[in-house]
Amino acid sequence: EATTRGTPIQRSPFASPIVSPASARMQGGSSGIVYGGLKYQARCITDVRADAGSTTFLAGTLSLKEENEVHLIRLLPGENELVCDGLFYxxxxIWDLKSCPFDHRLFSTVYTSGEGYGASVWKIPELYGQSNSPQLEQLFMLxxxxxxxRCVLWWPLGKHDKLISIDDRNIFLWNIDPSNKSAKVISQGSADMLPNLRGGAWDPHNHNAVATITDSSLxxxxxxxxxxxxxxExxxxxxxxxxxxxxxxxxxxxxxxxIRLWDLRMLKHPLKDLPGHSHWYVGVSYSKLK
Incomplete structure (x- = not known):
């Protein structure tokens, strides 16, 4: 959850006019993103690591009744204040949101329309701050x-022409070409004998290694x-x-x-336990700062 402690929302002079004020009103629910004193029903927020010049985030809303949006949010340098640089329909x-690690204008989403789940890679328009700014560009669907x-994984370090998508029973490896708006499946792995896959992570030290989560194992x-x-297990x-x-x-x-730390060469016992929270742990992430 991101918050500015009730600071009135500030719009950058380059803020996107694509979404009307009516669609940016406060949302209810037990989870969401909070900034500018407003709360938006959401479950996804990701840092834009390719934007090395600023602290920037993308957040995706999850509303059953309202139009959904992707928020481009920036932390003002030296200030405890978040600025909305763009709202995109x-x-x-949105159930999963990942920013591309080598191009700050690219990101992926996993979404549901009520009829099923899908995934796409999108591009933020270059002129998103102008009044004639176009909509998000859908480069390709997976x-x-x-x-x-369930989720899409980008290789976390540097430019890479591969992408991973994970569903309940399978893991797909894609070859992607954002400039030509194309994606093609290279290979597929099946998890038929496992409980449902629910997510995973890509090894930054080895682009051939990935970990996937099930209900009872990794x-x-x-x-x-x-x-x-x-x-x-x-x-x-x-x-x-x-x-x-x-x-x-x-x-x-x-x-x-x-939270547990593990050495992949010795998986019988964890290296260390890091207790602290009194309730279930639902997420863990290493700092990607150099």
Whole structure:
């Protein structure tokens, strides 16, 4: 949750006029993003790491009754204040949102229309601050899934022409070309013998390695063969992330044990437990700052 402690909302002079004020009113619900004294029903927020010159975030709304939006939010340097640099209409409820690590104008969403789930990669228009700014540009859809798609993963370090999408039963590796607005499935791995896949993380030290979460285990995949290479069994893991500075080290967020650190070379026991929260741990993330 991001908040400016009740500071009145400030609009940048370059703020997008695409979404009318009526669609930016306060939303209810138990989860959301908060800035400018307003709360927006949402479950997704991501930092824009490719925008090295400022602290910028993308947030996606999740509203059943209102039009959904992607918010481009910037932290003013030296001030405890968030500025809305743009509001962009998004056609469906956003369940997963990831920013491209090498181009600050690209991002992916997983969404539902009520009839099913889909995923797309979008581009923020270059002239989004002008009154004649166009809508978000949908570069391509990741539409080979037949099961419920859960998330999209970008390789976290530098430019890479591959993308991963995960649904309940499968993991897909895509070759993408944003300049030509194209995406093609290279390979697919099946998790038919596992409980439903729910998410994952891509190893920043090895672009052939990815971890996926199920309801009761964590599995590691080799993307060259699309086969599982190892696993942590009987663990109610909610989230996982790789240490960007140390190879073979991951962190998991678990129901029973909180945050745990693991060495991938010795998975029988965790390296360390990090207790603290009194309720379930639903997310964990390493700082990506250098």
């Amino acid at each position: 998004h056609p469906n409820e 539409d080979d899934h037949t099961d419920k798609i 599995h590691f995949w080799d993307l060259r063969s699309m086969k599982r290479s190892n696993a942590i 009987h663990a109610h893991i909610r989230d996982v992330d790789y240490n960007p500075k140390k190879q073979n080290i991951i962190a998991t967020a678990e129901d029973e044990f909180g």
